[in-house]
Amino acid sequence: MSHHHADHDHAHHGSDLSPIEARVRALESLLTEKGYVDPAALDALVELYETKVGPHAGARVVARAWVDPEFRARLLADATPAIAELDIGGRGGEHMVVVENTPETHNLVVCTLCSCYPWPVLGLPPVWYKAPPYRARAVIDPRGVLVEFGVTLPETTRITVWDSTAETRYMVLPMRPAETRGFTEDALAALVTRDSMIGTGLPKALPVAPVEASV
Amino acid sequence: MNGAQDLGGAQGFGPVVPEPDEPVFHAAWERRVFAMALAMGYTGAWNLDGSRAARESLPPAEYLASSYYAIWLKALETQITATGLATPAEMQSGKAAEPAKPVARTLARDGLEARFRAGFPSSRAADAPARFAVDDAVIARNIHPTGHTRLPRYVRGKRGRIVRVDGVFVFPDTSAHGAGENPTWLYTVAFTAQELWGEDGDPGGIVTVAAFEPYLEPA
Numbered sequence: 347m348s349h350h351h352a353d354h355d356h357a358h359h360g361s362d363l364s365p366i367e368a369r370v371r372a373l374e375s376l377l378t379e380k381g382y383v384d385p386a387a388l389d390a391l392v393e394l395y396e397t398k399v400g401p402h403a404g405a406r407v408v409a410r411a412w413v414d415p416e417f418r419a420r421l422l423a424d425a426t427p428a429i430a431e432l433d434i435g436g437r438g439g440e441h442m443v444v445v446e447n448t449p450e451t452h453n454l455v456v457c458t459l460c461s462c463y464p465w466p467v468l469g470l471p472p473v474w475y476k477a478p479p480y481r482a483r484a485v486i487d488p489r490g491v492l493v494e495f496g497v498t499l500p501e502t503t504r505i506t507v508w509d510s511t512a513e514t515r516y517m518v519l520p521m522r523p524a525e526t527r528g529f530t531e532d533a534l535a536a537l538v539t540r541d542s543m544i545g546t547g548l549p550k551a552l553p554v555a556p557v558e559a560s561v
Numbered sequence: 562m563n564g565a566q567d568l569g570g571a572q573g574f575g576p577v578v579p580e581p582d583e584p585v586f587h588a589a590w591e592r593r594v595f596a597m598a599l600a601m602g603y604t605g606a607w608n609l610d611g612s613r614a615a616r617e618s619l620p621p622a623e624y625l626a627s628s629y630y631a632i633w634l635k636a637l638e639t640q641i642t643a644t645g646l647a648t649p650a651e652m653q654s655g656k657a658a659e660p661a662k663p664v665a666r667t668l669a670r671d672g673l674e675a676r677f678r679a680g681f682p683s684s685r686a687a688d689a690p691a692r693f694a695v696d697d698a699v700i701a702r703n704i705h706p707t708g709h710t711r712l713p714r715y716v717r718g719k720r721g722r723i724v725r726v727d728g729v730f731v732f733p734d735t736s737a738h739g740a741g742e743n744p745t746w747l748y749t750v751a752f753t754a755q756e757l758w759g760e761d762g763d764p765g766g767i768v769t770v771a772a773f774e775p776y777l778e779p780a
Contacts, residue, residue, distance in 0.1 A: 370590040370634065372655030374597060376647055380661035382604055386670040388596035394674055396585045396592070436678040441727070443749075458569030458713050460613055461629070466678070470595075473587075474579045476629045482571035485715060485768050486758055494577050504765040509569065511711045512747050512771035513683040514727055541579075 404467035438465030565621035605665035685744035
């Protein structure tokens with residue numbers, strides 16, 4: 347038996363399964379019997395998107411853009427090939443657009459119609475991104491949504507919301523935090539959060555510098 | 562269609578509630594639904610636009626009351642039935658009662674990661690010049706197709722400006738319904754928040770959508 351049943355080895359009888367678990371299991375059995383799907387391929391898809399593809403990839407792109415002005419220029423001009431330079435790309439990111447935050451403009455990404463999200467750089471979207479409150483409000487009250495994420499922008503910062511209504515996929519290039527001069531790319535990437543690349547967050551604040559020991 | 566999926570500007574859904582340290586999936590069945598939806602899409606029995614159309618065709622009350630992967634599951638079952646790949650009775654029993662129908666291809670484990678890391682572009686070659694250019698003033702047409710469309714209601718009838726000519730892409734409105742890819746010019750159109758929401762719009766705010774050429778007319 348393929349190992350995909352490892353998820354629910356505890357349940358040996360249909361009666362132990364919730365209705366939706368039973369329904370999904372029946373569907374997979376049927377599609378497998380008919381030869382439409384291979385459970386080993388399903389396992390590989392889950393493994394790819396649960397453990398390999400994620401926001402660490404986007405963080406690498408951002409960190410590279412912070413240290414390499416020529417890469418940043420290529421990224422903003424035509425994001426898909428620039429991102430591919432880091433061996434990042436694929437389904438849900440075939441047509442990437444990167445938008446840059448500045449003191450004047452903050453960018454926020456949403457998909458009001460469904461759940462379009464740049465998978466290769468950010469992984470699969472979180473539930474809140476796919477749920478009605480965010481999809482409904484991001485376009486009409488972006489400043490209020492940001493406050494709920496703990497982000498209060500200066501009134502002078504204008505907000506541009508990018509509604510992902512086609513196959514173009516947006517990623518935000520956040521502003522590089524102050525006091526990071528001389529940081530390595532890896533150290534910079536560690537400051538880049540998923541939400542800072544959606545626009546609902548900012549990069550991590552730097553740890554407070556240790557006070558010089560005076561003992 | 563003016564369905565429950567078209568949420569931009571809706572009110573009353575409450576605050577956004579992020580989940581700290583959220584897992585990629587919240588239940589084992591979600592993993593299987595996610596993977597089955599991708600693998601069945603790969604067979605070519607339908608396309609991504611058709612999947613979106615099936616999801617947003619759920620009755621509005623059911624759409625809004627269903628979790629994300631429950632919507633995927635219901636749409637997947639609908640598409641399987643609609644394409645004759647299996648019957649509702651077979652899906653209920655989990656056992657085949659009829660022979661399988663041929664599909665164009667099936668997804669194998671070997672090479673899968675490379676295939677998904679390569680992607681499935683929706684861009685197509687242009688066979689006509691673009692009607693609009695950057696900085697052109699446009700109006701999003703006030704249309705209400707009963708089938709699939711990617712023009713959200715909140716921009717219809719509103720005046721915007723072309724900020725990027727994105728290229729030529731598969732046209733979802735026909736592709737979703739088996740009526741062909743009809744490669745069509747796509748533009749990024751910027752609207753001021755106050756054009757969209759009047760005095761309730763965020764001062765200085767901009768909202769952009771990606772809009773296909775037939776959604777637009779010159780302003």
